[in-house]
Amino acid sequence: MNYKGYKDLDCYIKARELRIFIAELAKKIPAHEKFLLIPQIIDCSRSITRNIAEGYGRYTYSDTRNFFIISRGSTTETMEQLTTAFDEKYITEEDLKTGESKCELVFKLINGYIAYLDKSKKQAVQPSNPITNS
Numbered sequence: 378m379n380y381k382g383y384k385d386l387d388c389y390i391k392a393r394e395l396r397i398f399i400a401e402l403a404k405k406i407p408a409h410e411k412f413l414l415i416p417q418i419i420d421c422s423r424s425i426t427r428n429i430a431e432g433y434g435r436y437t438y439s440d441t442r443n444f445f446i447i448s449r450g451s452t453t454e455t456m457e458q459l460t461t462a463f464d465e466k467y468i469t470e471e472d473l474k475t476g477e478s479k480c481e482l483v484f485k486l487i488n489g490y491i492a493y494l495d496k497s498k499k500q501a502v503q504p505s506n507p508i509t510n511s
Contacts, residue, residue, distance in 0.1 A: 383434070386433070387486050387489075388429060388486035389430070391483050392452070392483045392486075394479065396425065399418055399455065399476070400419060400422070402459075402462070405468055414465075424448070425451045426448075432448065438501075442495070445494070449487045449488065453484070459476040
């Protein structure tokens, strides 16, 4: 099977790289955070790729757009979890900067895809109404 769909999107590719980075970084966080920060930072980074995939599979522009907006919010949440990990001295400043840079890129790429959806919707051919176009 050759179908890739959402896996070919730049925003998905970079979000996946971010998710993998976060999973590795989470290993540095102490075990006493195993029910708090660790699952939160992992889940919000996973939410980015999950919502891109689900949004891509939706039928309407607005459904797709909404899921990409949710993934954008999850990107911001991931950035905040990185800040928390840094503030609590669990990760280095270099880890924080790398993570923030990855988050910012994903955020921009998601915004770009949302703009593409908005433009595509405006350019879509609207079916004519036989009642008003007589």
